[in-house]
Amino acid sequence: MRKIVLALFAVLILMNGAIANDGKKLNLLPLPVKVNVKGGAFKLDKDCQIVANEGLVKEAQKFVKQIKPALGYELGIVEGQTTNFGILLQYDNDLKSKYGKESYQLNIGNDLVKISVGGEEGAFYAFQTIRQLLPTKIYSRVKLPGETWEMSCAEILDYPRFEWRGYMLDVSRTFCDADYVKHTLDIMAEHKMNVFHWHLVDNNGWRIEIKKYPWLTDVGAWRMQPGYPQRGDTTRYGGYYTQEDIREIVAYAKDRHITILPEIDIPGHSCALIYAMPEFACKNANKPEYIFNFKDFPQRGKPFQKHEGTNAVCAGNDDVFPFFEGIVEELVDLFPCEYIHIGGDEVKKEWWEACPDCQKRMKDEHLESSDELQAYFIKRLEKIINKHGKYLMGWDEILEGGITKSSTIMSWRGNRGAIAAIENGQKTVVASNRGYYFQKDQTDNPLHPKKWPGMMTLKMAYEYQPIPTNLPKEKLDLVLGIQSALWTPFTNKPDLWDLAVYPRNFALCETAWIPVGEKNWEEFQNRVLNHQLRLAYEGVAYWREESVKVGSWNAKEVNRADKISIDISKQLSQAGKYLVVIDHTKGNAGLNIQNVSFVKDGKPVALDYHFGSTEEGKDLDRMYFIDLQYLDKGAQYELQIDAHSFNGDDCQGDVYLFQP
Ligand code: ACM
Ligand code: ZN
Numbered sequence: 019m020r021k022i023v024l025a026l027f028a029v030l031i032l033m034n035g036a037i038a039n040d041g042k043k044l045n046l047l048p049l050p051v052k053v054n055v056k057g058g059a060f061k062l063d064k065d066c067q068i069v070a071n072e073g074l075v076k077e078a079q080k081f082v083k084q085i086k087p088a089l090g091y092e093l094g095i096v097e098g099q100t101t102n103f104g105i106l107l108q109y110d111n112d113l114k115s116k117y118g119k120e121s122y123q124l125n126i127g128n129d130l131v132k133i134s135v136g137g138e139e140g141a142f143y144a145f146q147t148i149r150q151l152l153p154t155k156i157y158s159r160v161k162l163p164g165e166t167w168e169m170s171c172a173e174i175l176d177y178p179r180f181e182w183r184g185y186m187l188d189v190s191r192t193f194c195d196a197d198y199v200k201h202t203l204d205i206m207a208e209h210k211m212n213v214f215h216w217h218l219v220d221n222n223g224w225r226i227e228i229k230k231y232p233w234l235t236d237v238g239a240w241r242m243q244p245g246y247p248q249r250g251d252t253t254r255y256g257g258y259y260t261q262e263d264i265r266e267i268v269a270y271a272k273d274r275h276i277t278i279l280p281e282i283d284i285p286g287h288s289c290a291l292i293y294a295m296p297e298f299a300c301k302n303a304n305k306p307e308y309i310f311n312f313k314d315f316p317q318r319g320k321p322f323q324k325h326e327g328t329n330a331v332c333a334g335n336d337d338v339f340p341f342f343e344g345i346v347e348e349l350v351d352l353f354p355c356e357y358i359h360i361g362g363d364e365v366k367k368e369w370w371e372a373c374p375d376c377q378k379r380m381k382d383e384h385l386e387s388s389d390e391l392q393a394y395f396i397k398r399l400e401k402i403i404n405k406h407g408k409y410l411m412g413w414d415e416i417l418e419g420g421i422t423k424s425s426t427i428m429s430w431r432g433n434r435g436a437i438a439a440i441e442n443g444q445k446t447v448v449a450s451n452r453g454y455y456f457q458k459d460q461t462d463n464p465l466h467p468k469k470w471p472g473m474m475t476l477k478m479a480y481e482y483q484p485i486p487t488n489l490p491k492e493k494l495d496l497v498l499g500i501q502s503a504l505w506t507p508f509t510n511k512p513d514l515w516d517l518a519v520y521p522r523n524f525a526l527c528e529t530a531w532i533p534v535g536e537k538n539w540e541e542f543q544n545r546v547l548n549h550q551l552r553l554a555y556e557g558v559a560y561w562r563e564e565s566v567k568v569g570s571w572n573a574k575e576v577n578r579a580d581k582i583s584i585d586i587s588k589q590l591s592q593a594g595k596y597l598v599v600i601d602h603t604k605g606n607a608g609l610n611i612q613n614v615s616f617v618k619d620g621k622p623v624a625l626d627y628h629f630g631s632t633e634e635g636k637d638l639d640r641m642y643f644i645d646l647q648y649l650d651k652g653a654q655y656e657l658q659i660d661a662h663s664f665n666g667d668d669c670q671g672d673v674y675l676f677q678p
Pocket of ligand 2: 301333334335374
């Protein structure tokens with residue numbers, strides 16, 4: 019009987035846990051720890067003023083700036099301790115000592131929103147939650163007159179599960195400009211993510227200016243355009259961030275409570291480095307010139323990350339270490355992050371095994387294997403990094419061959435690196451390719467752009483358990499947190515990156531934030547559908563499954579008009595980034611596509627001009643991203659596509675629209 023009572027009690031607690039969190043009803047994401055909705059609503063208008071404790075005024079200013087575009091006005095802010103109306107933002111030492119500086123508590127009444135915070139971070143996150151509590155349109159980038167900005171009265175208590183809630187972007191395979199990095203930071207911050215891991219260096223391009231070694235970027239930042247060699251495009255491709263860019267981005271991130279973790283991947287993944295500085299190649303190594311030599315490029319059109327076992331700098335060359343120290347000196351000056359990530363993954367050791375200098379090093383240092391040579395190399399890097407006041411972080415391969423306990427392990431091959439690290443007493447971040455590698459396929463929808471092999475659906479990402487929760491506390495405490503990654507060899511433009519990352523990063527941020535045992539896939543899906551509308555207003559190109567066929571085309575008619583025109587007035591639901599796919603269904607000819615636009619009352623209002631094509635069994639960039647910043651419900655909208663067939667005019671197909 020006692021057992022039954024206990025079991026019933028347990029069930030009640032579980033049910034209570036599932037029902038009590040009203041954050042589900044309110045579509046909050048990530049879900050706060052505790053939400054209790056009360057009757058009534060708080061109305062935000064021009065007269066609403068924020069009273070903020072000294073030290074929190076800056077956080078209030080950020081919120082005011084975030085919502086100003088939709089409101090069309092700025093809320094007033096005064097420094098102070100108390101008020102009975104509007105918004106009160108105050109420190110709460112009790113909260114800080116219990117739940118840390120990222121914690122916050124909201125008490126929303128009819129006249130007063132009281133925000134208590136553990137620290138500035140908590141204030142920033144409280145405001146992100148308030149933004150989500152307001153109508154979706156608060157995310158609009160343009161003023162929406164006539165809206166009422168109300169939120170439900172509620173009590174909320176919130177703090178994160180993990181201190182490290184990261185996202186890694188590979189800007190080596192594909193480069194992006196500083197504005198896209200800032201956009202990424204904006205969206206991360208809204209989701210209470212706080213580490214941006216910048217994969218700045220890899221085989222395919224060196225993307226950070228190092229003043230001491232200008233040729234790293236003069237040479238290593240450029241290669242042949244990977245996109246369309248079959249179409250004869252042999253233009254130089256690449257780019258890099260100047261130190262000025264980096265300082266600006268680091269400050270931008272700091273403003274959003276995001277730390278930027280820089281990665282210099284070494285000794286492997288170093289073809290760009292070796293091409294720029296061939297003196298660091300092993301003796302007798304065939305240098306990886308073909309990636310960078312645009313005139314003579316035997317791999318044209320093939321994936322450009324294949325190197326047949328040749329990607330490592332020489333581990334027997336003593337000059338490598340002072341060279342690396344020169345880089346570290348500049349990194350320390352640029353990045354406040356306490357870690358420097360040195361990669362250390364997938365080191366191809368064939369060169370080392372054939373190199374007299376590497377072999378001599380092994381003999382001199384009594385190293386039994388090339389794994390031990392790698393560990394020797396990493397330990398020397400660690401000494402340099404420690405000397406400059408930072409800690410070394412590396413991918414889980416650095417565990418091989420023996421490594422110091424002071425290094426921190428980023429586990430990418432599932433979580434086995436993390437488990438090994440904590441067994442070893444080392445700190446770790448779980449950045450698993452089993453849960454959080456978002457360049458993998460997310461759907462079998464044939465309209466989705468082509469990507470890497472492998473499947474990682476939103477559900478898989480959401481349900482992935484980064485670390486067994488039944489480990490002893492002192493081991494779990496070594497898990498700093500979790501991180502997702504986007505590797506970019508097959509997605510050649512930032513709109514596609516957003517499409518790959520959202521909504522899957524919602525799964526990551528929620529796992530990183532909410533208490534263990536609170537996740538529920540069925541319920542999460544509903545919240546995602548609502549939450550996506552917020553991202554639409556911001557112009558984020560997220561993936562969604564549902565599309566509508568808005569029209570069909572036939573090459574003969576298309577050629578006569580040089581255009582496809584479709585009335586879509588009835589299809590448009592809200593402002594946001596629409597996806598348009600032009601699909602080929604029949605015929606031997608193919609269709610070239612360019613300048614896909616929304617035309618409002620005869621005037622173009624949004625455009626994606628890139629070149630694409632569709633033909634039997636072969637498509638090239640045939641998804642278009644149309645950013646409609648404002649939807650005028652009374653107007654007439656037409657979808658216009660510049661198009662013309664090739665290889666004759668025997669083909670036809672359909673046009674699909676993905677709405678927010
Ligand atoms: C990795 O995916 N090579 C870290
Ligand atoms: Zn060597």
